[in-house]
Amino acid sequence: MATAFEHPYVPKELHLPGYVPCFLSQKDILVPYLATSVVGVALIWLFSGRLSKISKTDRLLMCWWAFTGLTHIILEGYFAFSPEFYKKKTPHFLAEVWKEYSKGDSRYAARDAGVVTVEGITAVIEGPASILAVYAIASRKPYSHILQFAICLGQLYGCLVYFITALLEGDDFSASRYYYWAYYIGANGSWVVIPALIAIRSWKKISAAFQIEKKTKTR
Amino acid sequence: MATAFEHPYVPKELHLPGYVPCFLSQKDILVPYLATSVVGVALIWLFSGRLSKISKTDRLLMCWWAFTGLTHIILEGYFAFSPEFYKKKTPHFLAEVWKEYSKGDSRYAARDAGVVTVEGITAVIEGPASILAVYAIASRKPYSHILQFAICLGQLYGCLVYFITALLEGDDFSASRYYYWAYYIGANGSWVVIPALIAIRSWKKISAAFQIEKKTKTR
Numbered sequence: 467m468a469t470a471f472e473h474p475y476v477p478k479e480l481h482l483p484g485y486v487p488c489f490l491s492q493k494d495i496l497v498p499y500l501a502t503s504v505v506g507v508a509l510i511w512l513f514s515g516r517l518s519k520i521s522k523t524d525r526l527l528m529c530w531w532a533f534t535g536l537t538h539i540i541l542e543g544y545f546a547f548s549p550e551f552y553k554k555k556t557p558h559f560l561a562e563v564w565k566e567y568s569k570g571d572s573r574y575a576a577r578d579a580g581v582v583t584v585e586g587i588t589a590v591i592e593g594p595a596s597i598l599a600v601y602a603i604a605s606r607k608p609y610s611h612i613l614q615f616a617i618c619l620g621q622l623y624g625c626l627v628y629f630i631t632a633l634l635e636g637d638d639f640s641a642s643r644y645y646y647w648a649y650y651i652g653a654n655g656s657w658v659v660i661p662a663l664i665a666i667r668s669w670k671k672i673s674a675a676f677q678i679e680k681k682t683k684t685r
Numbered sequence: 686m687a688t689a690f691e692h693p694y695v696p697k698e699l700h701l702p703g704y705v706p707c708f709l710s711q712k713d714i715l716v717p718y719l720a721t722s723v724v725g726v727a728l729i730w731l732f733s734g735r736l737s738k739i740s741k742t743d744r745l746l747m748c749w750w751a752f753t754g755l756t757h758i759i760l761e762g763y764f765a766f767s768p769e770f771y772k773k774k775t776p777h778f779l780a781e782v783w784k785e786y787s788k789g790d791s792r793y794a795a796r797d798a799g800v801v802t803v804e805g806i807t808a809v810i811e812g813p814a815s816i817l818a819v820y821a822i823a824s825r826k827p828y829s830h831i832l833q834f835a836i837c838l839g840q841l842y843g844c845l846v847y848f849i850t851a852l853l854e855g856d857d858f859s860a861s862r863y864y865y866w867a868y869y870i871g872a873n874g875s876w877v878v879i880p881a882l883i884a885i886r887s888w889k890k891i892s893a894a895f896q897i898e899k900k901t902k903t904r
Contacts, residue, residue, distance in 0.1 A: 579853040580799040583846050608895035612888055615831065616838055623842045627802050634798040669831055675894040676827035682901055 473552075475572035476641050482552055482575055488565045489557035495566050498559070499541075503533050510600070517604055527614070528600050530660060534621075535596030543589035549577055569641040570649020573632070580631040584624045592620045611675075615668035618661035625658050692771070694791035695860050701771055701794055707784045708776035714785050717778070718760075722752050729819070736823055746833070747819050749879060753840075754815030762808035768796055788860040789868020792851070799850040803843045811839045830894075834887035837880035844877050 473485045507529040514525040544560040545551065552568070552575045554561035568575040595617045602610040632639060632650075640646035692704045726748040733744040763779040764770065771787070771794050773780035787794040814836045821829040851858060851869075859865035 579850040580802070580846070582853055583799070583849040586849065587842070587845055606899075608892040608899065609888065611895065612831075612834065612891045615834070619835055619838045620842060623806070623839060626806055627799070627846055630802040630805065631798040634801055669828065672831045672891055672894070673827040675891070675898045676830065678898045678901055679894045680825075680827065682897055 473575070474641055475568055475575055476639060477572065480572055480576055484550075484553040485575075486553055486555050488562055490559070490562045490566075492566060495559075495562055499563070503537075506536065507533055514604065520604075524603050527664065528603050530664075531596045531599040531603070531614070531617075534657075534660075535593050535600070538588050538593030538596060542585045543593060545574065546582060546586040546589045567649055567653070570639075570645040570653070571632070572639045572641075578631075580627060584627050587620070588624055592617050592624075595620075611668040611671045615665055615672070618665035618668070621657050621661040622665065625654060625661075628654065692794070693860055694787055694794055695858060696791065699791055699795055703769075703772040704794075705772055705774050707781055709778070709781045709785075711785060714778075714781055718782070722756075725755065726752055733823065739823075743822050746883065747822050749883075750815045750818040750822070750833070750836075753876070753879075754812050754819065757807050757812030757815060761804045762812060764793065765801060765805040765808045786868055786872070789858075789864040789872070790851070791858045791860075797850075799846060803846050806839070807843055811836050811843075814839075830887040830890045834884055834891065837884035837887070840876050840880040841884065844873060844880075847873065 470483075471485050471487050473480065473482050474487075475482075510529045510532045511525060514520060514528050541560065541563060545564050548561070548564075551558075551561040551564050554565075564574055571581070573581045595613065599610070599614050599617060601607075602613050607613075640650055689702075690704050690706050692699065692701050693706075694701075729748045729751045730744060733739060733747050760779065760782060764783050767780070767783075770777075770780040770783050773784075783793055790800070792800045814832065818829070818833050818836060820826075821832050826832075859869055
């Protein structure tokens with residue numbers, strides 16, 4: 467006979483038939499994710515150093531776009547297209563990530579339409595676009611800044627929808643204050659601050675390019 | 686004694702206590718909206734003609750940004766901050782607009798968090814930004830293209846969230862096929878097609894500016 471497990475998410479009334487608890491601890495999830503990311507970023511940093519005349523800022527940006535792109539495609543892509551991740555009976559790393567993260571925001575387990583939509587757009591559009599940004603910076607494409615700006619705006623719009631819908635629905639989806647600050651606010655914070663900084667930089671670079679264009683034309 | 690009115694929206698189970706039916710007909714709503722828009726656009730067209738060396742495309746864009754900006758601020762701004770519009774007991778034009786539009790998408794009357802969020806972002810950010818775009822084009826600001834591109838992406842992201850959340854929730858919020866196509870698809874269609882066209886144009890202009898910058902630098 468199947469035993470029904472009680473889920474750890476808030477609200478308690480959330481109905482999740484077939485829920486199977488996490489197999490991995492928080493550490494077992496975070497360490498591989500961070501370790502893989504550090505290795506990936508280090509590789510991009512090393513290889514980008516071999517490009518001629520590339521600035522340190524551009525190398526850092528390549529690292530960021532590779533990291534965020536793979537996170538969008540693999541982690542968020544898995545979530546967007548796996549409605550039954552919380553039922554996984556074997557330790558599947560990506561399912562474990564979202565079982566754990568749902569403690570910070572139960573709308574993930576609950577399959578909230580707004581969250582699934584934002585994650586879907588992020589995985590399908592912004593993920594591949596981020597990888598393209600790595601290439602665009604490396605090969606100094608003229609569309610490099612506008613592409614980075616576009617992805618940043620997508621990430622910022624996604625975060626706005628993510629946080630505002632939660633507020634409108636009562637902001638009560640975290641299992642505890644700890645998970646609220648560590649997962650819901652903490653894990654998403656980088657995707658507000660970093661895209662905002664890059665968007666401002668790209669805006670300035672693009673405006674500057676038009677000032678040069680204006681001068682060139684009026685010569 | 687208060688009489689409870691039956692609402693015309695789908696799903697029928699939607700609970701809207703205090704609902705008061707439309708006072709104005711579809712024509713009474715559309716004609717003033719379109720007439721005001723035509724007058725506004727005509728004024729922008731005439732005045733922009735007095736600017737020196739401005740292209741017809743830029744004049745058309747100024748008309749579009751004025752029209753879409755005012756629609757965002759006035760119409761969508763009213764909706765975003767008026768949760769009780771469907772209870773209005775007197776003919777308030779803006780409340781009537783949304784009572785009528787809800788026949789195409791009952792999530793408006795139901796105050797769906799995703800719809801309120803998208804409309805709120807559109808009204809508060811994209812509305813004023815569109816008005817700024819009119820000024821930026823008129824005064825040939827170097828940020829003119831990146832600003833227009835940013836607003837277009839916001840409008841497109843908003844439409845994506847709007848349509849995908851509806852699909853995920855069953856795509857059954859229209860009172861009839863007529864309202865589905867006329868309001869839900871028809872009225873929103875312009876905000877998919879026009880922003881997409883302007884975004885592509887801005888992307889090309891910005892990439893071209895960087896090609897000029899590159900050439901200038903390598904001279």
